[in-house]
Structures are given as structure tokens and as C-alpha cells.
Amino acid sequence: MIGVLFLGVFVAVGFAYGCTEYMMTWFDVRQRVTAGAAGLGLILAVNGASLALMWLCAAILVAASGHNLYLQVSVISLGAQAIWLSQHLWWYYREHLRVHYEAGE
Numbered sequence: 822m823i824g825v826l827f828l829g830v831f832v833a834v835g836f837a838y839g840c841t842e843y844m845m846t847w848f849d850v851r852q853r854v855t856a857g858a859a860g861l862g863l864i865l866a867v868n869g870a871s872l873a874l875m876w877l878c879a880a881i882l883v884a885a886s887g888h889n890l891y892l893q894v895s896v897i898s899l900g901a902q903a904i905w906l907s908q909h910l911w912w913y914y915r916e917h918l919r920v921h922y923e924a925g926e
Contacts, residue, residue, distance in 0.1 A: 826893060833875065833901040841871040841905045854916050864909050872902040 844867045845851060853859030879894040 826897075829879075829894075830897050830901070833879065833897050834904060836878070837871060837875055837898075837901040837905055840874055841868060841902070841909070844871055845909070854913060860917075861910075861913060864913055865906075868902060868906045868909060871905075872898060875902065 848863065848867060850859060850863055850867060853863065876895065876898040879898055880891065883890050883894050
């Protein structure tokens with residue numbers, strides 16, 4: 822059982838990365854932030870949608886397995902998405918400063 826949870830953590834981090842990066846590309850977030858057109862709200866929305874999708878998939882798998890591990894699934898999903906949210910927030914902070922510096926604001 823412990824091995825399955827450890828495997829679930831690694832799979833969750835990979836799934837969160839793939840899902841978030843796909844949505845970031847789909848909504849063209851990086852291009853919009855670099856151009857100064859989009860902001861923090863779009864990054865938070867993409868990460869929130871990725872978290873919701875990941876938690877829903879994990880909850881379906883837990884329900885199908887018949888175990889009562891919803892708290893563990895929630896903690897793993899939040900932790901995996903927090904990794905990528907912190908990376909995107911740091912990137913936004915750096916790009917936001919660069920865009921304002923280049924614009925002369």
C-alpha cells in the first residue's frame with residue numbers, strides 16, 4: 822500500500838506537469854505575459870484547472886479501487902500542483918519585472 826502511494830506521488834507530479842504545461846501552451850500564457858497582455862489571474866486559473874482535473878482523475882481512480890483514500894489523494898494532488906504553481910509564479914515574477922523594466926515603467 823505504501824509503495825502504491827509513493828508511485829502515485831511520482832505519477833501525480835508528472836501528470837500535473839503535463840496537464841499544466843499543455844494548458845499553458847493552449848492558452849498561450851507565456852506569450853501573453855511576455856507581451857504584457859495577461860497576468861497573474863490567467864496563471865492561477867490554469868493551475869487551478871489543472872488541479873481540478875488532476876484531483877477528479879485521482880478521485881475516480883480511488884472510487885474505482887474501492888478504497889477510502891480521498892484525503893491522501895487531495896494532499897498528493899495539492900502538493901504536486903504546488904510544485905508547478907510555485908515555478909510559474911516565480912517565472913511570472915521574473916518576466917513581470919523584465920517587461921516593466923524594458924517598457925520603462
